[in-house]
Amino acid sequence: MEKSLVEIEHAANMLKLLGDKTRLTIVAMLKQRQCCVCEFQEVFDMSQPSISQHLRKLKDAGMVKEERRGQWIYYSLNENSELYGLMEDILEHVPEQTEKIKQIEKSNPTLRCGC
Amino acid sequence: MEKSLVEIEHAANMLKLLGDKTRLTIVAMLKQRQCCVCEFQEVFDMSQPSISQHLRKLKDAGMVKEERRGQWIYYSLNENSELYGLMEDILEHVPEQTEKIKQIEKSNPTLRCGC
DNA sequence: TAAATAAATAATTATTTACTTATATAATAG
DNA sequence: CTATTATATAAGTAAATAATTATTTATTTA
Numbered sequence: 001m002e003k004s005l006v007e008i009e010h011a012a013n014m015l016k017l018l019g020d021k022t023r024l025t026i027v028a029m030l031k032q033r034q035c036c037v038c039e040f041q042e043v044f045d046m047s048q049p050s051i052s053q054h055l056r057k058l059k060d061a062g063m064v065k066e067e068r069r070g071q072w073i074y075y076s077l078n079e080n081s082e083l084y085g086l087m088e089d090i091l092e093h094v095p096e097q098t099e100k101i102k103q104i105e106k107s108n109p110t111l112r113c114g115c
Numbered sequence: 116m117e118k119s120l121v122e123i124e125h126a127a128n129m130l131k132l133l134g135d136k137t138r139l140t141i142v143a144m145l146k147q148r149q150c151c152v153c154e155f156q157e158v159f160d161m162s163q164p165s166i167s168q169h170l171r172k173l174k175d176a177g178m179v180k181e182e183r184r185g186q187w188i189y190y191s192l193n194e195n196s197e198l199y200g201l202m203e204d205i206l207e208h209v210p211e212q213t214e215k216i217k218q219i220e221k222s223n224p225t226l227r228c229g230c
Numbered sequence: 231t232a233a234a235t236a237a238a239t240a241a242t243t244a245t246t247t248a249c250t251t252a253t254a255t256a257a258t259a260g
Numbered sequence: 261c262t263a264t265t266a267t268a269t270a271a272g273t274a275a276a277t278a279a280t281t282a283t284t285t286a287t288t289t290a
Contacts, residue, residue, distance in 0.1 A: 003207045008143065011209050012136040019131025020248080021124055028123065037267060050249055052268055071257045071266050086208040092118045093201040094126050135278080152237060165279055167238055186236050186287045 004085035014083050017061055018090060022046070023054050027077070027087065029097045030064060034076035038109040043100045063087060072110055119200035129198050132176055133205060137161070138169050142192065142202065144212045145179060149191035153224040158215045178202060187225055 006014070018024050022044060029035055029043075040051045055075055058064040065078045078084065121129070133139050137159060144150055144158075155166045170190055173179045180193045193199065 005210055006208050008139055008209055009136055011205075012134055012139045014134075015130045015139065015205070016134025019127055019129075019134040021127040022248090024123055024127045024130065038265095046248090047250065048267070049251085049269080053248080056268080068257090068267095073267065086205065089204045089208065090126075090130070090201065093121050093204065094123055095120055137278090153235095161278090162280065163237070164239080164281085168278080171238080183237095183287090188237065 003089075004082065006083060006086055010083070011086065014061060014063065014086065017057055017063065018087075020054070022051075023058060024094065025097060025100070026054060026058065026075075027063065028091055028094050029100055030075060030077045031088075031091050032097060032101050034067075034074045035104065036069075036072040036074045036110055038072065039104040042104045042107050042109055118204075119197065121198060121201055125198070126201065129176060129178065129201065132172055132178065133202075135169070137166075138173060139209065140212060140215070141169060141173065141190075142178065143206055143209050144215055145190060145192045146203075146206050147212060147216050149182075149189045150219065151184075151187040151189045151225055153187065154219040157219045157222050157224055 018027065025044075026035075026040060029040075037048070037051060037055065040055075041048055044051055055064065055066075059066060059075075061083070062078055062081045063083055064075050067074050067076070077087070081087070133142065140159075141150075141155060144155075152163070152166060152170065155170075156163055159166055170179065170181075174181060174190075176198070177193055177196045178198055179190050182189050182191070192202070196202070
Protein backbone atom coordinates (compact mmCIF):
# COMPACT_ATOMS: atom_id res chain seq x y z
CA MET A 1 0.00 0.00 0.00
CA GLU A 2 1.34 3.40 -1.01
CA LYS A 3 1.87 6.04 1.65
CA SER A 4 -0.66 8.86 1.48
CA LEU A 5 0.96 12.14 0.50
CA VAL A 6 0.04 15.27 2.41
CA GLU A 7 0.83 18.81 1.32
CA ILE A 8 3.71 20.07 3.43
CA GLU A 9 1.70 22.88 4.99
CA HIS A 10 -1.11 20.51 6.01
CA ALA A 11 1.40 18.06 7.39
CA ALA A 12 3.05 20.81 9.44
CA ASN A 13 -0.29 21.93 10.82
CA MET A 14 -1.13 18.40 11.84
CA LEU A 15 2.27 17.81 13.41
CA LYS A 16 1.93 21.02 15.37
CA LEU A 17 -1.35 19.75 16.80
CA LEU A 18 0.19 16.39 17.70
CA GLY A 19 3.18 18.22 19.14
CA ASP A 20 1.35 18.66 22.41
CA LYS A 21 1.58 15.90 24.99
CA THR A 22 -2.09 16.09 25.92
CA ARG A 23 -3.34 15.94 22.34
CA LEU A 24 -0.89 13.22 21.34
CA THR A 25 -2.05 11.16 24.31
CA ILE A 26 -5.69 11.76 23.40
CA VAL A 27 -5.09 10.53 19.89
CA ALA A 28 -3.11 7.53 21.13
CA MET A 29 -5.99 6.65 23.45
CA LEU A 30 -8.50 7.00 20.63
CA LYS A 31 -6.46 4.55 18.61
CA GLN A 32 -7.34 1.97 21.25
CA ARG A 33 -10.99 2.89 21.65
CA GLN A 34 -13.42 5.80 21.47
CA CYS A 35 -13.65 7.92 24.60
CA CYS A 36 -16.04 10.52 25.89
CA VAL A 37 -14.98 13.84 27.31
CA CYS A 38 -15.66 12.87 30.91
CA GLU A 39 -13.30 9.93 30.44
CA PHE A 40 -10.50 12.22 29.39
CA GLN A 41 -11.21 14.26 32.49
CA GLU A 42 -10.30 11.18 34.53
CA VAL A 43 -6.82 10.94 33.12
CA PHE A 44 -5.74 14.51 32.49
CA ASP A 45 -4.97 16.85 35.31
CA MET A 46 -6.62 19.88 33.81
CA SER A 47 -9.96 21.63 33.62
CA GLN A 48 -12.86 20.39 31.52
CA PRO A 49 -12.79 23.41 29.18
CA SER A 50 -9.12 22.80 28.55
CA ILE A 51 -9.84 19.26 27.38
CA SER A 52 -12.77 20.47 25.29
CA GLN A 53 -10.49 22.97 23.60
CA HIS A 54 -7.92 20.31 22.75
CA LEU A 55 -10.65 18.12 21.28
CA ARG A 56 -11.98 21.07 19.32
CA LYS A 57 -8.62 21.64 17.69
CA LEU A 58 -8.32 18.00 16.72
CA LYS A 59 -11.85 18.08 15.34
CA ASP A 60 -11.30 21.31 13.40
CA ALA A 61 -8.30 19.66 11.76
CA GLY A 62 -10.47 16.69 10.83
CA MET A 63 -8.40 14.28 12.88
CA VAL A 64 -11.18 13.16 15.19
CA LYS A 65 -14.93 12.99 14.94
CA GLU A 66 -17.57 13.23 17.62
CA GLU A 67 -20.83 11.41 18.15
CA ARG A 68 -23.36 12.38 20.75
CA ARG A 69 -24.98 9.58 22.74
CA GLY A 70 -27.42 11.08 25.19
CA GLN A 71 -25.64 13.59 27.33
CA TRP A 72 -22.25 12.14 26.46
CA ILE A 73 -20.18 12.99 23.45
CA TYR A 74 -17.84 10.28 22.23
CA TYR A 75 -14.75 11.03 20.24
CA SER A 76 -12.97 8.70 17.85
CA LEU A 77 -10.30 8.89 15.17
CA ASN A 78 -11.56 10.06 11.80
CA GLU A 79 -10.43 7.29 9.48
CA ASN A 80 -11.60 9.24 6.46
CA SER A 81 -9.23 12.12 7.02
CA GLU A 82 -6.51 12.64 4.43
CA LEU A 83 -4.25 12.83 7.47
CA TYR A 84 -5.24 9.42 8.82
CA GLY A 85 -2.42 7.47 7.19
CA LEU A 86 0.20 9.82 8.57
CA MET A 87 -1.45 9.80 11.98
CA GLU A 88 -1.45 5.99 12.04
CA ASP A 89 2.22 5.84 11.14
CA ILE A 90 3.09 8.28 13.89
CA LEU A 91 1.09 6.36 16.46
CA GLU A 92 3.02 3.20 15.67
CA HIS A 93 6.01 4.87 17.30
CA VAL A 94 4.14 5.91 20.42
CA PRO A 95 3.54 3.56 23.36
CA GLU A 96 0.04 2.17 23.87
CA GLN A 97 -1.97 4.09 26.43
CA THR A 98 -3.28 0.97 28.10
CA GLU A 99 -2.70 2.34 31.59
CA LYS A 100 -4.88 5.33 30.87
CA ILE A 101 -7.59 3.18 29.29
CA LYS A 102 -7.54 0.94 32.37
CA GLN A 103 -7.77 4.00 34.55
CA ILE A 104 -10.97 5.22 32.91
CA GLU A 105 -12.46 1.74 32.91
CA LYS A 106 -11.81 1.47 36.61
CA SER A 107 -13.51 4.71 37.58
CA ASN A 108 -16.05 4.41 34.76
CA PRO A 109 -17.47 7.92 34.69
CA THR A 110 -20.27 6.96 32.29
CA LEU A 111 -21.38 4.08 34.49
CA ARG A 112 -24.84 5.53 34.89
CA CYS A 113 -25.74 5.22 31.25
CA GLY A 114 -24.36 1.75 30.64
CA CYS A 115 -22.28 2.68 27.62
CA MET B 116 11.58 -4.50 11.12
CA GLU B 117 9.90 -3.37 14.33
CA LYS B 118 8.89 0.26 14.70
CA SER B 119 11.06 2.18 17.13
CA LEU B 120 9.10 3.23 20.21
CA VAL B 121 9.52 6.76 21.52
CA GLU B 122 8.35 7.99 24.90
CA ILE B 123 5.22 10.05 24.38
CA GLU B 124 6.78 13.23 25.73
CA HIS B 125 9.78 12.91 23.43
CA ALA B 126 7.53 12.19 20.50
CA ALA B 127 5.41 15.26 21.27
CA ASN B 128 8.52 17.44 21.49
CA MET B 129 9.72 16.19 18.15
CA LEU B 130 6.33 16.62 16.49
CA LYS B 131 6.15 20.16 17.80
CA LEU B 132 9.48 20.90 16.12
CA LEU B 133 8.31 19.38 12.84
CA GLY B 134 5.04 21.25 13.21
CA ASP B 135 6.57 24.30 11.62
CA LYS B 136 6.54 24.59 7.84
CA THR B 137 10.10 25.88 7.63
CA ARG B 138 11.56 23.16 9.83
CA LEU B 139 9.55 20.41 8.18
CA THR B 140 10.77 21.60 4.80
CA ILE B 141 14.35 21.72 6.05
CA VAL B 142 14.14 18.15 7.24
CA ALA B 143 12.47 17.03 4.00
CA MET B 144 15.30 18.66 2.05
CA LEU B 145 17.91 17.00 4.25
CA LYS B 146 16.32 13.65 3.45
CA GLN B 147 17.35 14.26 -0.16
CA ARG B 148 20.82 15.60 0.56
CA GLN B 149 22.87 17.54 3.07
CA CYS B 150 22.66 21.30 2.82
CA CYS B 151 24.61 24.21 4.18
CA VAL B 152 23.09 27.23 5.83
CA CYS B 153 23.63 29.53 2.89
CA GLU B 154 21.72 27.07 0.73
CA PHE B 155 18.70 27.28 3.01
CA GLN B 156 18.96 31.05 2.70
CA GLU B 157 18.34 30.64 -1.04
CA VAL B 158 15.00 28.94 -0.58
CA PHE B 159 13.50 30.50 2.54
CA ASP B 160 12.26 34.04 2.55
CA MET B 161 13.65 34.92 5.95
CA SER B 162 16.75 36.24 7.63
CA GLN B 163 19.90 34.21 8.19
CA PRO B 164 19.56 34.23 12.00
CA SER B 165 16.05 32.91 11.68
CA ILE B 166 17.28 29.92 9.70
CA SER B 167 20.14 29.40 12.13
CA GLN B 168 17.68 29.32 14.99
CA HIS B 169 15.51 26.72 13.29
CA LEU B 170 18.59 24.58 12.66
CA ARG B 171 19.65 25.03 16.27
CA LYS B 172 16.34 23.67 17.52
CA LEU B 173 16.57 20.66 15.27
CA LYS B 174 20.14 20.08 16.40
CA ASP B 175 19.29 20.46 20.09
CA ALA B 176 16.63 17.80 19.63
CA GLY B 177 19.22 15.52 18.04
CA MET B 178 17.37 15.38 14.75
CA VAL B 179 20.12 16.86 12.61
CA LYS B 180 23.87 17.04 12.86
CA GLU B 181 26.29 19.60 11.56
CA GLU B 182 29.69 19.33 10.00
CA ARG B 183 31.93 22.26 9.29
CA ARG B 184 33.76 22.31 5.98
CA GLY B 185 35.81 25.44 5.75
CA GLN B 186 33.62 28.43 6.24
CA TRP B 187 30.51 26.44 5.47
CA ILE B 188 28.54 24.33 7.89
CA TYR B 189 26.65 21.44 6.39
CA TYR B 190 23.61 19.94 8.03
CA SER B 191 22.30 16.43 7.58
CA LEU B 192 19.79 14.13 9.22
CA ASN B 193 21.08 12.37 12.31
CA GLU B 194 20.47 8.74 11.52
CA ASN B 195 21.57 7.71 15.00
CA SER B 196 18.81 9.60 16.74
CA GLU B 197 16.23 7.55 18.60
CA LEU B 198 13.78 9.75 16.71
CA TYR B 199 15.09 8.85 13.28
CA GLY B 200 12.65 6.04 12.59
CA LEU B 201 9.67 8.22 13.40
CA MET B 202 11.10 11.07 11.37
CA GLU B 203 11.59 8.80 8.36
CA ASP B 204 8.02 7.53 8.57
CA ILE B 205 6.67 11.07 8.72
CA LEU B 206 8.76 12.14 5.74
CA GLU B 207 7.28 9.36 3.64
CA HIS B 208 4.01 11.27 3.75
CA VAL B 209 5.54 14.58 2.73
CA PRO B 210 6.26 15.50 -0.90
CA GLU B 211 9.86 15.49 -2.08
CA GLN B 212 11.46 18.92 -2.05
CA THR B 213 13.05 18.47 -5.45
CA GLU B 214 12.09 21.96 -6.59
CA LYS B 215 13.93 23.50 -3.68
CA ILE B 216 16.97 21.30 -4.21
CA LYS B 217 17.01 22.33 -7.86
CA GLN B 218 16.73 25.94 -6.81
CA ILE B 219 19.84 25.80 -4.66
CA GLU B 220 21.75 23.85 -7.27
CA LYS B 221 20.91 26.51 -9.82
CA SER B 222 22.12 29.45 -7.78
CA ASN B 223 24.84 27.40 -6.11
CA PRO B 224 25.81 29.65 -3.22
CA THR B 225 28.85 27.54 -2.32
CA LEU B 226 30.18 27.62 -5.89
CA ARG B 227 33.42 29.23 -4.80
CA CYS B 228 34.59 26.26 -2.76
CA GLY B 229 33.64 23.53 -5.22
CA CYS B 230 31.66 21.44 -2.72
C1' DT C 231 47.41 40.99 9.74
C1' DA C 232 43.18 43.17 7.71
C1' DA C 233 39.04 42.55 5.02
C1' DA C 234 35.47 39.59 3.63
C1' DT C 235 32.37 35.82 4.17
C1' DA C 236 29.55 32.31 6.81
C1' DA C 237 27.14 31.27 10.68
C1' DA C 238 25.82 31.76 15.60
C1' DT C 239 24.23 34.34 19.46
C1' DA C 240 21.87 38.17 21.97
C1' DA C 241 18.20 41.19 22.68
C1' DT C 242 13.70 42.63 21.47
C1' DT C 243 8.94 42.18 19.89
C1' DA C 244 4.48 40.65 17.98
C1' DT C 245 1.88 36.63 17.76
C1' DT C 246 0.29 32.27 19.19
C1' DT C 247 -0.70 28.97 22.55
C1' DA C 248 -2.46 26.54 26.56
C1' DC C 249 -4.32 27.25 30.33
C1' DT C 250 -7.77 29.47 33.75
C1' DT C 251 -12.65 31.00 35.48
C1' DA C 252 -17.23 32.26 34.25
C1' DT C 253 -21.07 31.46 31.47
C1' DA C 254 -24.01 29.24 27.93
C1' DT C 255 -26.06 25.26 25.68
C1' DA C 256 -27.92 20.64 25.47
C1' DA C 257 -29.77 16.47 27.27
C1' DT C 258 -31.81 13.71 31.07
C1' DA C 259 -34.21 12.78 35.40
C1' DG C 260 -37.39 13.89 38.89
C1' DC D 261 -41.03 22.73 34.30
C1' DT D 262 -36.88 22.54 37.26
C1' DA D 263 -32.61 20.68 38.74
C1' DT D 264 -28.73 18.18 37.40
C1' DT D 265 -25.16 16.59 34.48
C1' DA D 266 -22.15 16.88 30.31
C1' DT D 267 -19.97 19.65 27.21
C1' DA D 268 -18.91 23.93 24.67
C1' DT D 269 -17.88 28.72 24.30
C1' DA D 270 -16.14 33.30 25.87
C1' DA D 271 -12.89 36.20 27.90
C1' DG D 272 -8.65 36.93 30.00
C1' DT D 273 -3.64 35.88 30.95
C1' DA D 274 1.07 34.06 31.39
C1' DA D 275 4.33 31.64 28.81
C1' DA D 276 6.21 30.04 24.53
C1' DT D 277 7.32 30.87 19.81
C1' DA D 278 9.13 32.78 15.48
C1' DA D 279 10.52 36.50 13.61
C1' DT D 280 13.55 40.82 13.49
C1' DT D 281 18.08 43.75 13.89
C1' DA D 282 22.57 44.17 15.94
C1' DT D 283 26.61 41.96 17.28
C1' DT D 284 30.00 38.24 17.85
C1' DT D 285 32.69 34.28 16.44
C1' DA D 286 35.10 31.50 13.08
C1' DT D 287 37.28 30.79 8.75
C1' DT D 288 39.47 32.07 4.46
C1' DT D 289 41.83 35.05 1.40
C1' DA D 290 44.47 39.02 -0.08
